[in-house]
Amino acid sequence: MANGQEGGMSMREQAIVDKILEKAPYAEGKVRRERRIEFTVPAERIRDFLTLLKKNNFELMLQITPVDWPNDGEIELIYQIWSVTHRTHVMVRTRIPRELEKARMPTVKDIYPVAETYERDAHDFFGVYFEGNWKMEMPWILDDTEQDIYPLRKDFDMLQYVKKKYKILDRFDENKDNYVI
Amino acid sequence: MEEIEFKIAPESKIKKKPSYIKPWLGLKYLFKKPVTIKIPHEKTQIAKKYRGFHTLDWKKCVGCNFCGQICPARAIEMTWLEVDGKMEKRPHPKIDYGRCTFCQFCVDVCPTGALRFIESFILTSEWEEDTIQLFDWVPIHPEKFRKLQESYNDWRFPVEKIEFNKETKEVVYHLRDGEVFKFKILGYGIRPPKKQKGGTDSKPD
Amino acid sequence: MVAQSELIKEARENGMDLLPLDKDTYELFFGPQHMATENFSIILKMDGHRVVEAIANPGFLHRGFEKLAEFRPWHTNVALLLRVCVPESDVPETIYSMAVDEIIGWEVPERAQWIRTTVLEMARVSSYLFWIMGLSFKLGVYTAGQWAAAYRERLMALFEQLTGARVYHIYTIPGGVRRDIPSDRWLHQLKDTVEYIKSKLPDFDHLVFENYITFKRMEGIGVMNKKFALSEGVTGPNLRATGVPYDVRRADPYLLYPELDFEVPVLNEGDALARALIRRFELEQDLYILEQLLDMGPPSGPYQVSDPRLKNLPRFKVPAGDAFSHVESTKGDFGAYVVSDGKNKPYRVQIRGPSIAHGIRVLEHLLVGSRIADVPVILMSLDNCPPDIDR
Amino acid sequence: MVDWRLFEPLFEFARKRSLWIVSFCTGCGGIEMPPLMTSRYDLERFGMMANPAPRMADLFLITGYVTPKTLKRIIITYELQPDPKYVMAHGSCPLNGGVYWDSYNAIKHLDKYIPVDVVIAGCMPRPEAVMDGINKIMEMIENGTADSWKRYKENYEWYKKNQDELFGEGWREREARRWIPWLMDKKEE
Numbered sequence: 001m002a003n004g005q006e007g008g009m010s011m012r013e014q015a016i017v018d019k020i021l022e023k024a025p026y027a028e029g030k031v032r033r034e035r036r037i038e039f040t041v042p043a044e045r046i047r048d049f050l051t052l053l054k055k056n057n058f059e060l061m062l063q064i065t066p067v068d069w070p071n072d073g074e075i076e077l078i079y080q081i082w083s084v085t086h087r088t089h090v091m092v093r094t095r096i097p098r099e100l101e102k103a104r105m106p107t108v109k110d111i112y113p114v115a116e117t118y119e120r121d122a123h124d125f126f127g128v129y130f131e132g133n134w135k136m137e138m139p140w141i142l143d144d145t146e147q148d149i150y151p152l153r154k155d156f157d158m159l160q161y162v163k164k165k166y167k168i169l170d171r172f173d174e175n176k177d178n179y180v181i
Numbered sequence: 182m183e184e185i186e187f188k189i190a191p192e193s194k195i196k197k198k199p200s201y202i203k204p205w206l207g208l209k210y211l212f213k214k215p216v217t218i219k220i221p222h223e224k225t226q227i228a229k230k231y232r233g234f235h236t237l238d239w240k241k242c243v244g245c246n247f248c249g250q251i252c253p254a255r256a257i258e259m260t261w262l263e264v265d266g267k268m269e270k271r272p273h274p275k276i277d278y279g280r281c282t283f284c285q286f287c288v289d290v291c292p293t294g295a296l297r298f299i300e301s302f303i304l305t306s307e308w309e310e311d312t313i314q315l316f317d318w319v320p321i322h323p324e325k326f327r328k329l330q331e332s333y334n335d336w337r338f339p340v341e342k343i344e345f346n347k348e349t350k351e352v353v354y355h356l357r358d359g360e361v362f363k364f365k366i367l368g369y370g371i372r373p374p375k376k377q378k379g380g381t382d383s384k385p386d
Numbered sequence: 387m388v389a390q391s392e393l394i395k396e397a398r399e400n401g402m403d404l405l406p407l408d409k410d411t412y413e414l415f416f417g418p419q420h421m422a423t424e425n426f427s428i429i430l431k432m433d434g435h436r437v438v439e440a441i442a443n444p445g446f447l448h449r450g451f452e453k454l455a456e457f458r459p460w461h462t463n464v465a466l467l468l469r470v471c472v473p474e475s476d477v478p479e480t481i482y483s484m485a486v487d488e489i490i491g492w493e494v495p496e497r498a499q500w501i502r503t504t505v506l507e508m509a510r511v512s513s514y515l516f517w518i519m520g521l522s523f524k525l526g527v528y529t530a531g532q533w534a535a536a537y538r539e540r541l542m543a544l545f546e547q548l549t550g551a552r553v554y555h556i557y558t559i560p561g562g563v564r565r566d567i568p569s570d571r572w573l574h575q576l577k578d579t580v581e582y583i584k585s586k587l588p589d590f591d592h593l594v595f596e597n598y599i600t601f602k603r604m605e606g607i608g609v610m611n612k613k614f615a616l617s618e619g620v621t622g623p624n625l626r627a628t629g630v631p632y633d634v635r636r637a638d639p640y641l642l643y644p645e646l647d648f649e650v651p652v653l654n655e656g657d658a659l660a661r662a663l664i665r666r667f668e669l670e671q672d673l674y675i676l677e678q679l680l681d682m683g684p685p686s687g688p689y690q691v692s693d694p695r696l697k698n699l700p701r702f703k704v705p706a707g708d709a710f711s712h713v714e715s716t717k718g719d720f721g722a723y724v725v726s727d728g729k730n731k732p733y734r735v736q737i738r739g740p741s742i743a744h745g746i747r748v749l750e751h752l753l754v755g756s757r758i759a760d761v762p763v764i765l766m767s768l769d770n771c772p773p774d775i776d777r
Numbered sequence: 778m779v780d781w782r783l784f785e786p787l788f789e790f791a792r793k794r795s796l797w798i799v800s801f802c803t804g805c806g807g808i809e810m811p812p813l814m815t816s817r818y819d820l821e822r823f824g825m826m827a828n829p830a831p832r833m834a835d836l837f838l839i840t841g842y843v844t845p846k847t848l849k850r851i852i853i854t855y856e857l858q859p860d861p862k863y864v865m866a867h868g869s870c871p872l873n874g875g876v877y878w879d880s881y882n883a884i885k886h887l888d889k890y891i892p893v894d895v896v897i898a899g900c901m902p903r904p905e906a907v908m909d910g911i912n913k914i915m916e917m918i919e920n921g922t923a924d925s926w927k928r929y930k931e932n933y934e935w936y937k938k939n940q941d942e943l944f945g946e947g948w949r950e951r952e953a954r955r956w957i958p959w960l961m962d963k964k965e966e
Contacts, residue, residue, distance in 0.1 A: 084637065118742070
């Protein structure tokens with residue numbers, strides 16, 4: 001439904017983007033389609049930008065999506081926020097380096113308190129460290145004896161890991177261990 | 182900025198009055214037929230296209246491995262079989278119910294319609310080395326399965342026992358009506374096994 | 387008999403960490419082996435029977451869907467991702483399919499849209515009935531629970547006829563749905579079922595929602611206000627119970643919802659009772675929507691897009707791009723973010739379960755100060771669904 | 778001293794008709810348990826009921842996939858149950874990994890960690906299939922072949938070795954102490 005960009009329909013969204021960009025010249029923004037907008041923000045300005053969004057009635061943070069791009073050596077963090085007032089979904093994209101020591105972000109917990117949970121999630125699965133979030137080291141979903149395993153990163157070799165951890169893959173036939181997905 | 186218009190549920194809908202007579206009206210349910218299906222004595226109705234076990238028409242199967250590629254659980258392995266000393270020309274899917282999620286995408290993609298499903302769904306076994314072989318089988322012919330289902334009508338797996346000889350790779354199906362069905366596994370994969378004996382090392386690329 | 391102080395001394399000498407005993411607090415591991423939690427654990431610090439502090443401990447159901455989805459063909463992922471939300475498995479199917487449709491640019495046929503909407507609403511009704519059952523068992527009004535389970539079976543039977551399975555339907559796929567409606571008889575049966583459940587709603591009211599026990603047990607516990615709920619990302623009925631009229635079906639319409647007429651019930655109290663009543667009203671609205679859909683009737687036409695590429699599902703490729711789609715589930719705003727890099731498998735799929743917002747921080751906040759007996763009720767009133775936290 | 782073995786058939790008869798279930802929904806199959814226990818399928822006809830305390834339960838239903846984190850609790854709960862105890866595994870996942878065959882966080886073969894009596898196919902198994910499995914367990918109790926708890930006692934070393942391999946040595950203590958620092962830290966604040 002309502003697929004693609006329709007010229008007349010996205011005027012409202014364009015107005016929102018213009019209004020935000022006026023106050024945040026460091027960001028780039030565009031309208032994706034009706035009720036979907038996105039911004040690209042440098043990583044160090046993310047707190048300023050999210051504060052601005054929060055002031056502009058973007059109330060609900062839906063999720064923080066890390067996407068691993070090993071070819072670029074970067075992890076993309078997408079802060080997805082829904083505005084109940086404007087009825088618009090906004091994606092705030094930012095990129096940080098992929099190396100474990102450098103994959104650090106300031107927390108946005110004080111702006112959107114729920115971000116604490118999402119940040120714990122991103123830390124557990126991608127190894128992105130959010131500075132200022134004291135629950136970062138707290139046990140979350142993963143409960144592994146091996147530390148520093150970030151299973152959602154692209155270079156995590158799942159089949160090797162499964163074979164190592166659970167010893168065998170298939171109970172019925174030993175010949176079936178060569179899997180091609 | 183545009184505001185959302187929503188209708189608000191009226192306050193009058195929320196009644197907060199306890200009643201003293203109404204509980205006694207519940208006694209009328211004593212005289213109604215219960216909804217319970219008394220399972221060992223009663224049979225349930227299963228929908229017509231319930232996604233149960235697989236059936237395979239061995240004549241139609243062309244061994245294209247589409248089913249193996251689409252399977253989300255990697256439950257399907259193409260197997261080279263030998264029936265009555267004659268090798269089947271094409272590999273057939275061997276389905277592992279320790280993996281299968283009964284999504285039947287394999288049936289959707291089957292280009293010849295050889296792989297089908299049937300409504301039967303009950304397969305219970307002890308967790309023992311020999312009985313658990315039941316969970317790994319090459320499906321039997323749809324008509325045979327249908328006949329067994331119709332004669333017993335209890336939605337059970339049609340095979341009572343599968344004997345699998347690990348050395349000779351011989352498989353014996355003991356069907357529920359006493360029929361015995363034998364074949365031999367020659368190898369796995371989409372390429373034919375190199376030799377008749379022990380050629381089990383051919384793998385999909 | 388050894389004195390307690392000696393035991394403590396010995397434990398300290400052996401290097402065990404023990405909580406300081408200056409206050410009468412103790413830890414209580416609530417779940418996962420508990421009926422109310424559905425494999426979810428809360429570590430409670432108790433003072434007598436009052437909760438002093440709560441720490442949610444999720445992860446018992448984590449299977450790594452987001453990783454697994456990167457290894458399976460596009461359509462097959464439906465069979466995987468629907469396991470994110472077990473009581474309402476059509477929701478993850480639909481959001482994933484909608485996101486993929488958007489990336490490809492497919493216009494889904496009208497008939498498929500009608501079926502998708504109907505299936506979603508049926509899933510909502512069955513999920514609410516399931517929730518009524520859970521709530522009434524936690525409150526101790528067992529009759530309503532037995533009834534709700536029995537009525538839900540009718541919907542299960544309809545699902546079985548339509549999709550071929552009871553719980554995991556694997557029905558909505560990118561580009562439409564997998565099967566057509568079996569027959570007109572099915573529509574009649576659905577109509578009967580809707581009428582039947584509607585006629586039974588007063589019974590639930592008498593037994594649960596107008597019941598003295600419910601009011602005594604649920605009124606004034608687990609209160610959250612509007613500002614708190616918004617800042618914590620709470621969505622769905624829990625948010626509407628605090629006075630924010632946010633419903634994805636209205637705010638970001640999808641499928642046939644723009645054409646349908648329904649109310650979005652809103653209450654302002656924000657306590658457990660308000661959350662329960664909101665769900666009760668929504669059940670009524672969902673039945674009303676189903677009636678409208680049935681009056682509308684399924685439009686004629688195909689139930690899938692016709693695309694030659696669909697013949698070869700394992701090699702089916704989706705152009706590069708990304709899309710976010712979300713629907714209103716009974717738990718809240720259920721979203722999926724899908725990234726494609728042009729291959730026959732997704733590059734990244736993230737599912738946003740609504741419970742991750744109200745099941746962790748909000749729960750920890752609401753439990754503080756409540757009695758131990760209220761913990762299951764608060765859990766149930768939030769309708770916490772652990773699999774979509776853990777994914 | 779009475780020779781209790783003489784009464785064993787009577788006990789088996791009683792055990793068969795009063796199977797209490799540990800109410801621990803370990804996986805997705807848990808969603809079919811409420812319909813089973815309530816009016817539609819009504820397992821209470823067989824004298825079964827879901828019991829919150831493992832100390833009073835006989836039957837453990839592993840309803841679906843098992844993650845390592847849950848498996849720790851399953852083992853602890855299983856060991857809390859009094860003998861004789863029976864285990865039934867639902868669906869494909871405990872048997873051979875199921876759709877999570879390549880998942881980094883799901884157990885592939887449950888019988889390496891705890892013994893299982895009966896396994897049923899399906900994803901997820903319909904209530905009828907679950908009832909069939911329960912009938913099978915009842916038959917096995919009557920025949921005296923439901924002896925997984927004996928196997929667990931006899932091969933405890935093997936099971937323990939597998940458990941320790943997966944979780945690391947001393948996992949029980951680690952698990953018990955895991956949350957204490959977080960409860961203490963807050964106290965100091």
